[in-house]
Amino acid sequence: MESILRRHETATAIGSKPNGDSVEVSLYYEPSATESEYAQLRSYLQSHGVEVTTESPLRHHLSLRASVEALNALLGIGLTEFVDSELGNFFAPDQEPVLPPALSIVTAILGLDSAVQARPRFRPATKPALSYLPTQVAKAYDFPSASAVGHSVALIELGGGFRQADVTNYFTTQSLPVPVVTAISVNGGVNDPTTANSADAEVMLDIEVLGSVAPGVTIDVYFAPNTDRGFIDAVSEASAPGGPMPDAISISWGGPESTWSKSSLSLMQSVIADATARGITVTVAAGDNGSSDGLTDGLAHVDFPASAPNALACGGTHLDLTSTGAIAAQTVWNDIAIGDGATGGGVSSFFPLPNYQAHANVPPSINPGGSIGRGVPDVAGNADPQTGYQILVDGTAMVVGGTSAVAPLMAGLIVQLAIATTARPGFVQPAWYPLEQSTRTTKAPAFFNIVKGNNGAYDAGPGWNPCTGLGSPYGGRLDQQIS
Structure with missing residues (x-):
């Protein structure tokens, strides 16, 4: 052990x-x-x-x-x-x-260590310059918008809660189907809504983004204590054989790799790998504190479980849209200078380079030793609080950003791809990486490469990069290419 x-x-x-x-x-x-x-x-x-x-x-x-x-x-x-x-x-x-x-x-x-393990990866906007509904972001990325009735996604939550009145009001106001949302207890965790300035904002961001991108989807919310035991047990239960078969598991919580035990790092990756082997895609927020992941030791750190090789790590961008809702510009999310965070990303110090990144030109870590490991993230989407998402939390309208929004956004895309292809996407990286490379210079690239900006230690650039991964997927083109 x-x-x-x-x-x-x-x-x-x-x-x-x-x-x-x-x-x-x-x-x-x-x-x-x-x-x-x-x-x-x-x-x-x-x-x-x-x-x-x-x-x-x-x-x-x-x-x-x-x-x-x-x-x-x-x-x-x-x-x-x-x-x-x-x-x-x-x-x-x-x-x-x-x-x-x-x-x-x-x-x-x-369970032998009861310390808090993870943090939610959402960011309330201080002074948002722009804000979007999740449906506007999905439309800009050309996501399909078919009815997701009959499909399900699991959300992992280590605190907070939701109120049914908020769920009903949010979706009814937008003339969207009100999703069936069910709270599931793991190790004594419960749906415990309090105030809008709590982890409730994380829970509602996940529900409202997911339910907007995959209208009518069934949402199972697994509440667990915020420990390594609670976190891993929740993911294990959400993907367990004999239980529900979600198309995706969305995780918007995490912490720097170095704050996890080696045992928990390996076990969580094993649990996620078991899920993807069953055809369940696991989308994970890549962190909101740039290349340091919030630590002050002067080193670069990646967030976990985003760095698990079988997780679809989700980074963040700043997204500007035209008056017609098309992408006008997209850069790396980095608002560190004004205290509004930045996308996580970098090179794992624990997990080796996976096969699907063999040709992605993952750079050596900037840390002493310069090793090459699992590169984070895989994909990216709008996460800047300055171009945040309009949500409703405990009766309060808010604008929220963070890579927390990108995990359910991508989980919604996975549902749409499952509908379009009549097959579970599952472990998508082995297909998506070569697809990005083969379509990059064509008239219809499968991903919008982000080539401007940085997250502190790492710069964006063509192809995969340690800020935004492959970029933002064009959902309709992915659908066509996969089909």
Whole structure:
């Protein structure tokens, strides 16, 4: 099992977590495990004071509950309580777990670290110069607009909530079908709307962009605690065999790769890869803090899970439209100078260069060592708060930007492509990268290349670049080329 420890350099230990406290964890094990090995695993856990609360053999996953004392003894750790100025109070292990031989098939254990894992990737506009309805952006990108009744998308949310009245009012006002939106609880996460200045804006941005681009789509919102356990379990449940089969999973939350444990990085990529193998495209926001991803160590960082090789990483642009709604100009979103953020993007320090980027000319990282890894993002769309999206949150009209908007925008495109081609697009990068290259210099390129701007450390340019990826897809041309 890979390292589960996360970096908590600024946190202060305040004591051991009381032995009598109960802790819930998720355990993932090898897909190749035999029934006998699984039975032995389950028996061993129970004999050491660990309760199996739920089991999902199809997901190779167990939910467990145990006392701190039992977990410390089982794993050779000391669960410790910490306080941090940004993360607040949380607990985490004092060292790497030592797995006994009976747990040799275990690949990951989540829930031993309760610190907040991710941030929503939306940006309320300070003083928007322009704003658009999601349908205007979709039209500019030539997205098909067929009825999506009978299709579904899963949204992953680690906080906030939605009000049905807002959903009804927003879509009714635009004469669009009101989507069926269902809240699904994971690990105790709930639909908990509060105020417009909270994570509610993230949830409603996702719902309203998606429902506008794919009219009539069914939207399942998976609410989970904001921990690595909650995040990964939610994605796993949304894509689990035997459950709903969404065309896409849209994720608008993330954090710098370096703030994740190696175990969680690998497990999330594995879960996303399982989803794409089932024909489910996973769209992920690439971050809103430029090439640093919000860290102040002077290095470049990419956002995760956008950097997972099987995720469709979604970067951000500044979009200007003509009076007729066509694209007048499109550049890299970078408003760092006025405090309105910038698109994430760069080169992964954890994941190697995937095969589909072999001819994308991904540059070496600007960090010491200059390694070449998974390039982020794959595609981009309007994300600048200065050209943001008109949404309704807790009864309040707002203009919001961020790559959070691009993940559901692209999920809506995936639904439209599924309708047009009568097939699930699934893992799209192996098809989209060569398509961009083969059509780039034709009269009908499949992508709008963004060649002006930067996100701090990296510049835009023809073809793929570490600010906006392949560019913005022309939906109708993708439809024709794929068909």
